[in-house]
Amino acid sequence: MSEILYHFFVRLGFGMLATMPLVGPRQIGRTYYVLNSLCALGLWIAALAIRSRGDLGLVNLWLAGAALALMLSFMLDPTASPRAAFTFVGLALALAAIAMLGESRRLHGSAFYNSTAFLWLTFLLSSLLVGGTMVAMILGHFYLVTPRLSFGYLARFTKLLGVLLVLRLAAALVPVVGGQLLASPAGVDRGIFLIDHVAFLAQRGLVLVALAALLPMIWDCVKRRANQSATGLLYVAAFLALMGEAVATYFAVSYRLPI
Numbered sequence: 043m044s045e046i047l048y049h050f051f052v053r054l055g056f057g058m059l060a061t062m063p064l065v066g067p068r069q070i071g072r073t074y075y076v077l078n079s080l081c082a083l084g085l086w087i088a089a090l091a092i093r094s095r096g097d098l099g100l101v102n103l104w105l106a107g108a109a110l111a112l113m114l115s116f117m118l119d120p121t122a123s124p125r126a127a128f129t130f131v132g133l134a135l136a137l138a139a140i141a142m143l144g145e146s147r148r149l150h151g152s153a154f155y156n157s158t159a160f161l162w163l164t165f166l167l168s169s170l171l172v173g174g175t176m177v178a179m180i181l182g183h184f185y186l187v188t189p190r191l192s193f194g195y196l197a198r199f200t201k202l203l204g205v206l207l208v209l210r211l212a213a214a215l216v217p218v219v220g221g222q223l224l225a226s227p228a229g230v231d232r233g234i235f236l237i238d239h240v241a242f243l244a245q246r247g248l249v250l251v252a253l254a255a256l257l258p259m260i261w262d263c264v265k266r267r268a269n270q271s272a273t274g275l276l277y278v279a280a281f282l283a284l285m286g287e288a289v290a291t292y293f294a295v296s297y298r299l300p301i
Contacts, residue, residue, distance in 0.1 A: 048092045049145065050291045052105060053165060054284075055085035056138045057173015059112070059131060064202070065181060065195045067120035067127075074184055075120045078177055079131075083112050086138070104141035108134040142166070149298055155217035156298040164213045164300035168287045171206045174199065175276065175283040182273030196272060197264050203279075204257050211250055214290070214301045242289050246301055249286030253279060 059082040067075060086109045094100045115130035146161035154160060178199040185191055256279050263272035293299040 044092050044095075046288075046292050046295050048089045049165075049295055050288055051085040051089035051092070052138065052142060052145075053169040053287065053291070054172055054176070055082035055089070056135065056142065056166075057169035057171065058082045058085075058177050059138075059173070060135055060170060061174040061177045061199070061202070063128065063131070064177075064198055067124050069195075070181075070184055070188060070191060072119055072121050074181070075127075076116070078180060079112060079115065081176075082134075083109060086112070102141050102144070104137050104144060108137035108141065111137060139166070142169075149295065151298045153217075155300065160213075160216070161294065161298075161300055164210075164290075164294070167206060167210045167213055168290055171203065171210050172283040172287040174203055174206060175280045178203065179273065179276040179280045182269060182276055185269040185273075193264060193267055193269075196269075197261075200257065200261050200264055204261075207250070207253055207257065211254075214246075214250070217299045217301055242292065243301075246286060246289045246293075249282050249289070252282050253286070256282070 058078050062075065062078040065074065086105055090101055090105060090109065093102060111130045111134040115127050115134065118127040118130070120127040142165045143158070143162050146158045146165060149161055150156055150158040178196065181196060181199065185193075185196070256275055260272050260275045260279065263269075263275060290301055293301050
């Protein structure tokens, strides 16, 4: 469980930080950036603590460097000096991406769907989908305190989430078609394995379908400038994305199946 949480926290933090700059700092203010950056930093620090368990020799140095770069970005105001602030944010993202690549190498298998490159691709898509959904949900609240904020930003997030969902679904189908989803590991009770496995697979599929059904509703609310309705639906979408990608992390870490 600790390994699953480590991977999930790293992905969620990366996705939030990567999609946060879709809104210009001068249009929304510093609070938006500080809130999302703090969430990402907290997730990465929690991931480092979970992995190391108090042993500094087990710390992922790439992820630790990413957290340090993100800390340094707090010293700069993105509304006053966006280039300098985003330099450290970009550095943090690059180091975190290298950390995820290292984990992909550690988890890789012999099949194409669990090769290092494909695992890393699914990790990135998973990160952007769940992190982007969370940031979009947070963004919805800023329309209440920033009335002049353009709805184009929320529309941009909705379009991005639609593209990411299509790509994530396509990537998830690769191990479904090419993998042995119901092949139980050695030493595991077959009956218990099938009950748990089928339940998780069904939940994963239903979450992707539910997200696909929600996005057109969110888009309709955005077109009508119904901010509170869109934000409410984004709450549901964020909850579904969190559940779905948590289960996807479980399959990737436990069975090398990046669904």
